[in-house]
Every structure is written in structure tokens, then in C-alpha cells.
Amino acid sequence: MAKILILGAGVMGTAITVPMADNGHTVRLGGTHLDGDIIEEIHASRFHPRLGVQVADTVTPYTYDRLGEAMDGVDLVILGVNSQGVDWAADTLGTWLSPQVPVALLTKGLAGDGQKLHILPEVLRQGLPRGYRDQMQLAAIGGPSIASELAARRHTCVVLAGSDQAQLDRIAALLRTPYYHLWTSTDIVGVEVCVALKNLYALAVGLVAGWREKEDETHNAAAMHNTASAIFAQALWEIGYLVDYLGGQRRSVYTLPGAGDLYATCQSGRNSHMGRLIGLGMSYRHAKAHYMPEDTVEGAELALAIGPTIEALLAGGKLDGAALPLLRAVVDVVCHEAAPEIPWETFFARV
Amino acid sequence: MAKILILGAGVMGTAITVPMADNGHTVRLGGTHLDGDIIEEIHASRFHPRLGVQVADTVTPYTYDRLGEAMDGVDLVILGVNSQGVDWAADTLGTWLSPQVPVALLTKGLAGDGQKLHILPEVLRQGLPRGYRDQMQLAAIGGPSIASELAARRHTCVVLAGSDQAQLDRIAALLRTPYYHLWTSTDIVGVEVCVALKNLYALAVGLVAGWREKEDETHNAAAMHNTASAIFAQALWEIGYLVDYLGGQRRSVYTLPGAGDLYATCQSGRNSHMGRLIGLGMSYRHAKAHYMPEDTVEGAELALAIGPTIEALLAGGKLDGAALPLLRAVVDVVCHEAAPEIPWETFFARV
Numbered sequence: 001m002a003k004i005l006i007l008g009a010g011v012m013g014t015a016i017t018v019p020m021a022d023n024g025h026t027v028r029l030g031g032t033h034l035d036g037d038i039i040e041e042i043h044a045s046r047f048h049p050r051l052g053v054q055v056a057d058t059v060t061p062y063t064y065d066r067l068g069e070a071m072d073g074v075d076l077v078i079l080g081v082n083s084q085g086v087d088w089a090a091d092t093l094g095t096w097l098s099p100q101v102p103v104a105l106l107t108k109g110l111a112g113d114g115q116k117l118h119i120l121p122e123v124l125r126q127g128l129p130r131g132y133r134d135q136m137q138l139a140a141i142g143g144p145s146i147a148s149e150l151a152a153r154r155h156t157c158v159v160l161a162g163s164d165q166a167q168l169d170r171i172a173a174l175l176r177t178p179y180y181h182l183w184t185s186t187d188i189v190g191v192e193v194c195v196a197l198k199n200l201y202a203l204a205v206g207l208v209a210g211w212r213e214k215e216d217e218t219h220n221a222a223a224m225h226n227t228a229s230a231i232f233a234q235a236l237w238e239i240g241y242l243v244d245y246l247g248g249q250r251r252s253v254y255t256l257p258g259a260g261d262l263y264a265t266c267q268s269g270r271n272s273h274m275g276r277l278i279g280l281g282m283s284y285r286h287a288k289a290h291y292m293p294e295d296t297v298e299g300a301e302l303a304l305a306i307g308p309t310i311e312a313l314l315a316g317g318k319l320d321g322a323a324l325p326l327l328r329a330v331v332d333v334v335c336h337e338a339a340p341e342i343p344w345e346t347f348f349a350r351v
Numbered sequence: 352m353a354k355i356l357i358l359g360a361g362v363m364g365t366a367i368t369v370p371m372a373d374n375g376h377t378v379r380l381g382g383t384h385l386d387g388d389i390i391e392e393i394h395a396s397r398f399h400p401r402l403g404v405q406v407a408d409t410v411t412p413y414t415y416d417r418l419g420e421a422m423d424g425v426d427l428v429i430l431g432v433n434s435q436g437v438d439w440a441a442d443t444l445g446t447w448l449s450p451q452v453p454v455a456l457l458t459k460g461l462a463g464d465g466q467k468l469h470i471l472p473e474v475l476r477q478g479l480p481r482g483y484r485d486q487m488q489l490a491a492i493g494g495p496s497i498a499s500e501l502a503a504r505r506h507t508c509v510v511l512a513g514s515d516q517a518q519l520d521r522i523a524a525l526l527r528t529p530y531y532h533l534w535t536s537t538d539i540v541g542v543e544v545c546v547a548l549k550n551l552y553a554l555a556v557g558l559v560a561g562w563r564e565k566e567d568e569t570h571n572a573a574a575m576h577n578t579a580s581a582i583f584a585q586a587l588w589e590i591g592y593l594v595d596y597l598g599g600q601r602r603s604v605y606t607l608p609g610a611g612d613l614y615a616t617c618q619s620g621r622n623s624h625m626g627r628l629i630g631l632g633m634s635y636r637h638a639k640a641h642y643m644p645e646d647t648v649e650g651a652e653l654a655l656a657i658g659p660t661i662e663a664l665l666a667g668g669k670l671d672g673a674a675l676p677l678l679r680a681v682v683d684v685v686c687h688e689a690a691p692e693i694p695w696e697t698f699f700a701r702v
Contacts (some may be wrong), residue, residue, distance in 0.1 A: 052571030100405030152573035155695060157581035181581075181695045220403030222503035225618045230493030230508035230532075234609030240605060254591065255699050256606060260584030263614070267576045344506060344532045348606050 001025050002075040002174050007089060009035040009042070009061070011051045011147035012106050013080020018151050019180040021056035029055070030062040030070040032081055032088065039063050051117060053151045071096040078141075079124075083109030083295060083305070086120055090127025099135035102167055104160065106141055109302060110196045111310025117191035118248060137167055140188055142195035143256035144264030150180065153349065155182045159256050161191040183256070190248025194239055194257035199299035201235035202265035204330050206272035207340050210279020228266075234326050234347045235262060241323045241350055271299040282339045303334035323350040352376050353426040353525050358440060360386040360393070360412070362402045363457050364431020369502050370531040372407035374491070380406070381413040381421045383432055383439065389607035390414050404502045411628035422447040427455065429492075429520060430475075434460030434656070438473055441478025450486040453518055455511065457492055460653060461547045463660025468597060470543035482563055488518055491539055494607035495615030500533065505630075509534045510607050512542040534607070541599025549556035550650035552586035553616035555681050557623035558691050561630020585677050585698045586613060592674045592701055622650040634688045654685035665666060674701040 002025050006013045009031040020027045031039035041047060042061040055061070057221050062070035067343045077097060081089050082292035086107060093103060103124075111118045116336070121138040128136060139162030150156045160175075160182050162168050168184040176182050185191055208228040239262070240253045252258055265271060284300060310331055313319040321328065325346040332338035353376050356362045371378045382390035392398060393412040397405050406412070406505070413421035424430070428448060432440050437458060444454060445669040454475075462469045472489040479487060488530040490513030501507045511526075511533050519535040527533050536542055559579040590656050591604045603609055616622060625648045628638035635651060661682055672679065675696040683689035 144577050144584070146574070146576055147572050149573045149575060149577045152571055154573055154575050154578050155581065155693075156577040157584075157695060157698065181698075183699055220499050220503055222500040222505055223497070223619065224500060224505050225497055225615045226495050226500045226507040227505050228618070229611045229615035230506065230607065231506075232614045233495070233605075233607050236610050237606055254584075255588055256581065256584050258584075259587050259610060260580045263583045264576045264580035266614075267579070268574065333383075342506075344508065347508065347532075348534055 003073055004028070004078065004174070005030055005070050005074045006078045006080050007031055007067070007092070008080030008082075008085065009038045009048075010080055010082070011048075012145070013078065014048045014051050014055060015147035015151040016078060016080070016106065016175075017059045018053075018153065019175055019177040021058050023174065025174065026146040027056070028070045028074070029059050030064055031063045031064055032066050032085060036063060041204040051148060051151050067092060068096045074101060076102055076174065077131055079103055079105045079107055081107055083107055083120060083298070083301065085271065086124050087127050090124050093136075094127070094129040094132055099132045102137040102139060102171060104141055104162075104171060108142070108195045108199065108298065110193065110306050112256055112306035114309055114312055117306060117313075119189055119196075119246075121188060121192065125243045137164055139168060140173060140192055142191040142255060142261065146264060146269070153179045155179050155181065156298055157183070157256055157260070159183045159185050159191055159252070161185040161188040163188065177222050185252065187249040187252045189246055190243045190250075190252030192255040193243045193246050193248055194252050195261050196302055197242065198258070198265045199238050199264040199271045200260020200302045200330055201239065201262060201299070201326065202269070202271040203275040203297070203299040204235060204279075205231045205232070205266045205341075208281035209272065209276040210281070213276070214280050214334040230344070230347065231342065232262065232266060232324065237348060237350070238324050241320075270295050270297050274300055278313065278333060278340055284334045285337055288294065300334045301328075303331050307331040307335040320350070323351075354424055355379070355427045355429065355525070356381055356421050357423045357429045357431050358418070358443070359383055359431030359436065360389045361400075361431055361433070362399075363496070364429065365399045365402050365406060366484075366498035367429060367431070367457065367526075368410045368503040369404075369504065370526055370528040372409050373528050374525065375409075378407070378410040379425070380410050381423045382415055383436060384415045387414060394624065396445060400661045402499060402502050404429070414526045418443060419447045421668055425452060427453055427525065430454055430456045430458055432458055432653065434458055434471060434649070434652065437475050438478050441475050442485075445478070445480040445483055447551055450483040453488040453490060453522060455490040455492055455522060457514075459493070459546045459550065459649065461544065461657050463657035465660055465663055468657060468660055468664075470547075472539060472543065482524055488513065488515055490519060490522060490582030493542040493612065495611040496532070496621070497615060504530045506530050506532065508534070508607055508611070510534045510536050510603070512536040512539040525555055534564050536603065538600040538603050541594045541601075542608045543602050544594045544597050544599050546612050547653055548590050548593065549613040549616045551653045551681055552590065552613060552650070552677065553622040553675055554626040554629075554648070555586060556582045556648040557626020558630035558693075559581070560623065560627040561632070565628070565631050581695070581698065582677065582693065583617060588699060588701070589675050589678055590670075596623065596670065602678075620662050621646050621648050625651055629684060629691055635685045636688060650681075651685045654682050658682040658686040671701070673697065676700075
């Protein structure tokens with residue numbers, strides 16, 4: 001049995017306590033400064049309000065001010081903050097954690113600095129104190145894993161990616177249950193690029209739901225699965241291009257992190273919902289301000305985070321615009337308030 | 352403008368008359384011996400009862416006994432029969448059609464002879480008279496194209512595959528409209544394998560809907576998208592293996608014929624519905640006899656058609672069983688009345 005700290009008490013961080021508790025580990029759930037209410041609620045009732053489940057009695061909640069104590073003697077840290085919390089996490093881990101303890105990220109996203117794209121484990125590493133950077137082992141968990149479903153012990157299949165196979169095997173063995181199935185991969189770049197981009201592309205697939213509602217019903221009541229499926233296929237194709245570009249492996253694209261996670265994300269959720277609102281005819285800004293003001297729409301956040309860098313890479317000829325018509329359309333919609341125009345005839349141009 | 356005959360007046364054959372008529376072609380819709388009622392109805396009211404749309408005035412319906420006349424002077428034949436009709440189509444085309452006229456198949460399926468798997472254009476070619484076999488140009492159309500949606504002019508993206516690029520370009524130009532988008536490919540094997548197998552694998556993804564209904568509601572009302580997505584990803588991975596095995600190209604797997612068509616097929620339809628019934632706990636035979644007696648469940652038909660050949664190829668070591676756990680599970684369910692057991696831990700074994 002191991003001592004595991006989850007840093008971030010949001011839905012995904014809390015959901016992963018379920019397989020850990022089932023495996024008999026000593027689990028600590030550490031809140032960020034934004035999680036005070038949640039930690040208090042778990043202390044009081046053992047109930048996670050947003051996830052809708054009871055937290056196991058063997059999970060100990062820690063408030064923000066007790067994170068140093070929470071990190072003491074742990075064997076593994078799971079990072080469950082959102083993409084905006086990575087810098088904070090680097091500071092916190094650098095202050096309190098021994099650099100020998102591996103850290104696995106649930107956090108999804110990419111960063112752009114205007115010249116390059118970066119995966120979040122790399123951003124985290126850069127934020128660590130100098131002495132930690134080379135020592136700390138960073139891994140990441142990706143794949144179709146909707147938090148409420150994992151918390152309900154639905155069969156969930158994910159990939160644990162990192163650089164040290166023996167370490168990955170040890171971590172996977174701690175987390176694996178009869179319903180939580182883990183594969184390991186040393187393609188952390190491919191996994192991270194896939195699981196970040198799926199949110200952005202799910203927004204594009206989601207447009208179709210809005211178009212369908214807006215259009216007059218045809219007399220045969222036809223759906224628009226053909227249209228959504230073509231966007232899905234182009235999305236996967238573009239993810240493949242970007243994974244190639246960033247040095248990842250195609251295997252990640254065509255298994256759980258790419259195809260699997262994109263499929264799950266297109267079936268429900270906030271990215272699809274934002275796509276629907278834009279498909280209905282709203283601008284991104286209007287839809288966000290009026291219909292989803294409190295929601296983090298990860299696909300749109302990603303477009304805002306990497307859009308300028310993507311445009312710089314396209315302008316500089318480092319990325320091939322012909323390979324990325326759908327990404328360009330989404331960036332235009334989110335960053336420049338454009339109406340969604342899908343350039344069908346330019347799809348699948350890359351050989 | 353061209354003269355085009357569609358052979359088979361089912362939903363897909365009739366749907367494709369919509370872009371053809373919009374392009375101003377002279378279109379003939381030829382019924383098989385099973386389509387008598389439909390052809391009569393179109394003569395009487397211009398309405399296709401199963402598709403739910405009016406057929407354009409420029410589409411001339413032909414009954415079975417007038418197919419010789421219907422084939423006279425045409426520039427292109429589109430084959431819209433189902434997989435059981437390929438032998439009949441070969442006889443009919445061999446009797447009435449000039450071998451210089453290209454034939455494009457909408458028909459999806461694979462055949463197994465106990466030793467090998469065959470794509471349907473190959474089966475059709477073998478059924479042609481000797482003098483025709485080397486002369487007739489066969490193409491195939493594949494990709495996410497639900498008939499009712501194409502008939503409603505929803506954006507639909509497909510691949511036209513064949514061996515002669517110039518011929519493919521000519522045919523694509525005849526069919527392309529602002530809503531019917533065609534790409535060409537010389538990978539007819541890859542396209543045909545993908546679009547056939549998607550039906551079988553959609554049945555597997557559909558199991559999850561039945562499991563979800565059958566299980567007690569958890570108190571957080573969790574869906575099962577994680578579970579469905581893992582099966583979807585494994586399905587795509589296995590399709591890739593089988594396309595490799597049969598000499599097709601990965602590009603077909605990861606664009607419209609594979610990823611796109613599998614996505615569309617998992618969103619609705621008879622294969623998903625059969626999967627749901629089996630997921631609820633019925634045997635395939637019971638579900639078919641009691642709930643879908645009149646329906647052609649293409650994924651199950653395919654499992655029955657190729658199951659024995661797949662098993663022979665596995666037994667002979669020609670196919671690697673470790674690469675195909677999901678296919679084996681579906682064949683067991685459909686051919687041997689097994690309960691669906693998903694061997695999660697064996698997924699993604701192939702490197």
C-alpha cells in the first residue's frame with residue numbers, strides 16, 4: 001500500500017481517489033486555494049458536491065494551508081489542477097515535495113510562448129526550482145476518462161505516459177483496478193498533445209448540434225451525423241499532424257489518447273456545448289458571457305492559449321496551413337470572433 | 352451531363368440520386384426483384400417510403416424487368432444493392448452492361464471463403480463473365496454517409512476508391528455538389544475493409560448502451576462514455592491491423608472510411624441497436640428473432656459471413672489473435688451465441 005497525494009480537489013482529482021481507495025492506499029486529497037469550500041464539505045459530509053459522490057473514509061482532505069503536511073512522506077503525487085494552475089503547482093511542489101517523489105499530471109493543456117508549443121509537464125518542469133528540474137520524474141495520465149464515470153466505477157481505459165518504464169509500471173500497478181485499466185507509454189509528447197487538442201476539436205464537432213437545431217427541419221427529419229463525422233475524422237487527422245510536428249508517436253493518436261478521448265469528449269460536456277452555442281449563431285464571446293460565464297471551456301481556453309503561437313508558426317512556415325484547416329477555423333472563431341466556416345474542400349489535404 | 356443508372360432502389364441508392372439530380376444528370380433508378388413496391392410507389396407519388404423524401408422529377412424509375420433498357424447508353428452505374436445482392440449484380444451487369452462502363456459500389460461488406468477474406472468489388476469481378484473481368488472498371492464509395500442525411504443535403508464527405516485515377520476524377524466530378532464532398536483514393540482495399548468492419552465494431556460499441564440501461568443507476572447518474580470510447584479506440588486499432596493484413600493503407604483507416612464512418616455508425620442505426628439489445632442481456636439470436644426480425648443488421652451479417660474464415664485464419668496463425676480481441680468477442684457473440692465479454696486487459700496489445 002502506498003501514500004498518495006492528489007493535489008487539486010476538483011472532479012477529476014477526486015474521481016481518481018475511488019480506484020486508489022479501492023486498492024487500499026492511504027489517500028490525501030489536497031485542495032488548492034480555490035478548493036476551500038469543497039474540502040470543507042468533504043470534511044463535514046464526505047460528499048463532493050460537483051462530482052456527486054461520497055468520498056471514501058480512507059481519503060483524508062487537506063486544506064490549502066496544510067499542503068506541506070499533506071506532502072510529507074508520500075510515494076506519489078497526482079496533479080489534478082487545471083491548466084491555469086500549473087505554475088502554482090510548480091511553486092508548491094518545489095517548496096514542499098522531495099524531488100524523488102514522482103508526479104503524474106491529470107491536467108490537460110498546451111502552452112504557447114509565441115514561438116513554440118509546450119506540453120504541460122514541460123511547463124511544470126520549467127517552473128520547478130533549479131535543483132529539482134533534472135531530478136523530478138513527471139508522468140501524465142490521458143485517455144477517455146470523464147470524472148463522474150470513473151467515480152461510478154465505470155470501465156475506464158487510460159494511458160500513463162512518462163520517460164521511465166520501471167517507474168510507469170510501479171505507478172500503474174498502484175492505480176489499476178478491475179474497472180480502471182491503465183496502459184503505459186513513453187510517448188508523453190504524443191499523449192499530452194492528443195488529450196489537450198481533443199477539447200478544442202470537440203468544440204468543432206459540437207458546432208453541428210447547433211447547426212442542426214437552427215436549420216429548418218427537413219421533411220425526413222434527418223440528423224447530421226455525416227457532417228459531425230467528417231469533422232471528427234479531420235480532427236483526428238490534424239491531431240496526427242500536430243503530434244508528428246511536436247515529435248510524438250502516431251500510436252498515441254490512434255488509440256486511447258487520440259481517437260478514444262476525442263470520441264468521449266464529443267459525446268457530452270462543456271466543449272460540445274460551447275460548439276453548439278456557436279453553431280446556433282452566437283459569437284464565442286457572447287456565448288461565453290451569456291450562457292457559460294462560470295464554466296471553464298477547456299477547448300476555447302486552449303485556442304486562446306495557443307492561437308497566437310499557432311498563427312506565428314503558420315506565418316513562419318513552420319506549420320503547414322494546408323494540414324490544419326479545422327484548427328485555423330476554431331482559432332478564428334475563438335480568438336477573432338469569426339463565424340464558423342468549415343472549408344470542406346480543404347480537408348484531408350496532407351498525404 | 353451524364354446518364355447514370357443506380358442499380359438497387361434502397362435508401363442509399365435512392366439518396367445518391369439527390370446530388371446527381373442537383374447536378375442535372377439523367378438519372379435512372381433501377382429496382383432489384385425486391386424493390387418492386389418501391390419502384391411502383393415512386394412511379395405513383397415520387398415518394399420513397401423508407402427514405403422519406405420525394406425523388407426528383409428527373410429521376411426515372413425502372414422495374415426489374417426493364418433493367419436491360421435502363422442500362423442502355425449509360426456512362427456510369429452505381430451499385431446500391433446490399434451485400435447479398437453482389438452475385439445477382441454480377442449476373443445482371445454481365446448480361447446487359449457494356450464492359451467499358453465503370454461501376455461504383457455503394458455496397459458494403461466482406462466475403463470469407465474459409466481460407467481468405469475478399470472485398471466485394473473482387474467478389475463482383477469474379478462473378479462477371481470471363482471477357483468482362485479484366486475490362487470492367489470497378490470503384491467504391493465509402494465514408495460516413497447515412498442515406499437520410501445525404502437525401503436531406505446535409506454536408507456529407509466520402510471517398511471514391513478505385514484503381515484508375517483519371518476515371519476516379521471523372522466520376523467524382525459527376526457526383527460532387529456543394530454538400531456532397533468527394534475525395535479520391537487508389538486504396539480500394541483499405542476503404543472497403545474499413546467501411547465493412549465499421550458495422551461490426553459499431554455493434555460492439557453499442558453494447559455499452561445496453562449495459563448502461565441494465566445497471567443500477569449510481570447516485571451520480573454517470574453515463575458510460577469512457578467505456579464506449581475505449582471500445583471505439585480498440586475498434587479503430589483492430590481495423591488498422593486488418594487493413595494492414597489485407598494490404599490496404601493506414602490513411603484510409605484514420606480519415607473518412609475508418610474513423611469517420613465508425614463515428615457515424617456508432618451514433619445511431621441498426622448495428623448500435625443490436626449491440627444495445629445484446630448488452631441488455633439477450634443472445635444475438637433472440638434479439639434478432641424477437642426485436643429486429645425484419646432488419647438487416649449489417650455488422651451481424653458480416654460477423655456471420657466472415658466469422659468462420661476469421662477463425663480459420665486465427666487457427667492457422669495467419670491472423671494474430673492478440674491483435675483482435677474485440678473482433679473475436681463479436682464473432683463469439685454473433686456466431687456462437689456467447690455473452691459479450693470484453694477482455695479489457697488485452698486491448699492495444701499490438702505495437
